[in-house]
Amino acid sequence: MSEKPVIGFIGVGYMGHGMAKNILKGGYKLWIKGRSNRAPIDSLVGMGAQEAASPKEMAENCDIIHICLSNSPQVEAVIRGPDGILAGARKGLIVIDTTTADPTSTMTLAAEMAEHGVTFVDAPLGRTPKEAEEGMLDAMVGCDEDVFATIHPVIDCWAGSISRIGPVGTGHKMKLLMNFLGGAYAALYAEASSLAAKSGISPVTFRDVIGPSRLGSGFFNTFMQYVCERDENAHKFTIENLSKDLRYVNAMATDAGVMNVMASAARHYFTHAEAIGAAGDFVPMLSDHVARLNGLDMAAVIAKHGK
DSSP states (O other): OSSSOOOOEESTTTTHHHHHHHHHTTTTEEEOOOOOOOOHHHHHHHHHHTSSSSSHHHHHHOSEEEEEEHHHHHHHHHSSTSSSSHHHOTTOOOEEEESSHHHHHHHHHHHHHHTTTTTEOOOOOOOSSHHHHHHHHEEEEEEEEEHHHHHHHHHHHHHEEEEEEEEEEEEHHHHHHHHHHHHHHHHHHHHHHHHHHHHOOHHHHHHHHHTTTTTEEEEHHHHHHHHOOTTTTSSSSBBHHHHHHHHHHHHHHHTTTTTHHHHHHHHHHHHHHTTTTTTBGGGGGGHHHHHTTTTOOOHHHHHHHHO
8 A cells, every 4th residue: 555545535415415525534545435416425526525436446446445324235335236346446445334234244245345355444423514524523433552553544534533343343333322412302302392392391391401401412402492493404315224223223122132122112213203204304304203193283383382
């Protein structure tokens, strides 16, 4: 690997655009591969990135490739496809998967790629697109210590907090634990908001009391920012994505032989929202679906009983 490795980035959406931008700002040569939305691709090309025709072409030209996609099947496709990473991989290539993925798939891919001389690292993300643009994401990294030393300067371009959790696979497991909490909190906040409204307490009052207390949190604040202020961009993470993560959490619990009553309960709210066509809604909008299940129009409640 050269002194300044050439970096690749597959998936330049909500999170990936900011991450890729900050890699460019770090002085690295960058190849990118997006999907159908040209806006982030054109933005990065305008900053100096080079667009790859395929993951194969990227693997032929890069030393370290990031993947930032929605799920494990997508990751598997860009690695194993006829024009995928393995089709163009050179010995010594490092692939960093920042997707929130299924750890079982991660371990299988890591073993498969090792046979080709490729090192697979899982480094899923914490925080939001805002922090991605600021270069202040949280990274939970699964890899050996020597690999961690190699990739740390690159990850440092887009992360404000970098934690090596353990060997490959542990990063994705840690991220699922984090998103288990997020999904359970979202279901809890949505249900509590409806209960408040049905009980004669404005969700705005509920927010104003809980927010500054020991029960408040950053997640609570952005969730309730949508509930109370109808700010659709308060937390730009889709119901579909968190529903997928909760399915992975349940599978992880099954593999570990752990009972998971809370994760299963939270999953049902998200599954219901997907079933009625709301998969693309952002997570705080779960509050509207839970409200409707209880005969409420949350927007009308806020308009009538807000401050």
